[in-house]
Amino acid sequence: MTLPHPAADQISLSNVLAVLGDPTRLAIVRYLASKEGVPLNCSQFLDLGSKTNLSYHLAKLREAGVTRTEVVGTSRLITLRRDDLDARFPGLLDSVIAAAVDDTALPAVGASEIDIRA
Amino acid sequence: MTLPHPAADQISLSNVLAVLGDPTRLAIVRYLASKEGVPLNCSQFLDLGSKTNLSYHLAKLREAGVTRTEVVGTSRLITLRRDDLDARFPGLLDSVIAAAVDDTALPAVGASEIDIRA
DNA sequence: TCCTTAGTTCAAAATTCATTGAACTATTGT
DNA sequence: ACAATAGTTCAATGAATTTTGAACTAAGGA
Numbered sequence: 001m002t003l004p005h006p007a008a009d010q011i012s013l014s015n016v017l018a019v020l021g022d023p024t025r026l027a028i029v030r031y032l033a034s035k036e037g038v039p040l041n042c043s044q045f046l047d048l049g050s051k052t053n054l055s056y057h058l059a060k061l062r063e064a065g066v067t068r069t070e071v072v073g074t075s076r077l078i079t080l081r082r083d084d085l086d087a088r089f090p091g092l093l094d095s096v097i098a099a100a101v102d103d104t105a106l107p108a109v110g111a112s113e114i115d116i117r118a
Numbered sequence: 119m120t121l122p123h124p125a126a127d128q129i130s131l132s133n134v135l136a137v138l139g140d141p142t143r144l145a146i147v148r149y150l151a152s153k154e155g156v157p158l159n160c161s162q163f164l165d166l167g168s169k170t171n172l173s174y175h176l177a178k179l180r181e182a183g184v185t186r187t188e189v190v191g192t193s194r195l196i197t198l199r200r201d202d203l204d205a206r207f208p209g210l211l212d213s214v215i216a217a218a219v220d221d222t223a224l225p226a227v228g229a230s231e232i233d234i235r236a
Numbered sequence: 237t238c239c240t241t242a243g244t245t246c247a248a249a250a251t252t253c254a255t256t257g258a259a260c261t262a263t264t265g266t
Numbered sequence: 267a268c269a270a271t272a273g274t275t276c277a278a279t280g281a282a283t284t285t286t287g288a289a290c291t292a293a294g295g296a
Contacts, residue, residue: 018139023132074263074272091213099207192293
């Protein structure tokens with residue numbers, strides 16, 4: 001079972017920008033970038049919204065071609081679609097991620113973690 | 119008389135992306151970039167929409183910090199706010215413009231021009 | 237002064253978007 | 267087979283966005 005993804009040449013610039021223009025989705029992308037190489041499942045983003053709401057935002061990211069979602073058993077492994085984005089819009093993803101990294105206004109994943117050393 | 123612009127450090131990444139995520143506004147930015155250095159007034163964008171509609175989109179761009187609008191007599195001279203954007207989000211504007219340049223799906227300014235040599 | 241040009245503001249309508257809870261599917265473990 | 271887990275789908279709601287036309291302001295030229 002595989003989920004629908006746009007072909008690389010169907011990825012639209014304005015759609016990508018629009019999708020990244022939402023703080024929750026930008027925070028998702030930032031977190032994906034911070035763990036690049038490690039596929040993440042939906043529940044790792046629960047700090048950013050309800051399960052239902054994340055399902056919505058993750059679908060938007062996938063449909064815009066920003067992420068790839070692989071179905072593995074009962075979970076979905078989500079990765080940045082860096083190869084295709086870099087080929088199509090060189091430098092865009094990197095500059096967005098670099099800017100997002102030091103954006104304190106963005107919601108953060110793991111914000112509710114407790115420092116065990118406290 | 120001057121119009122309200124956000125301070126450079128108030129320019130928000132997700133807001134800039136959201137604003138650029140609209141095809142009309144992206145086309146405006148692409149055209150501004152193609153004439154960079156030359157300040158344009160609103161009427162030069164009339165190919166992209168009605169006067170009222172352009173006023174709306176140009177205000178969005180200005181309020182997001184993407185453009186600067188200078189009031190000169192009865193017209194507004196619009197320029198890309200490249201200095202501040204580059205300082206705040208290095209590489210972002212360039213990669214967006216580069217991608218927009220060869221985006222055939224975007225509406226074009228000057229699309230209705232007649233080739234006099236025909 | 238009067239007319240024109242450039243652009244804004246306003247209110248209304250149409251659309252799209254984000255968020256929620258309840259119900260659902262599908263897979264895994266016991 | 268049963269229960270639990272992971273995530274989706276649906277319908278509803280509210281909020282934000284886009285678009286339009288009519289009325290407006292302000293500056294410039296005749």
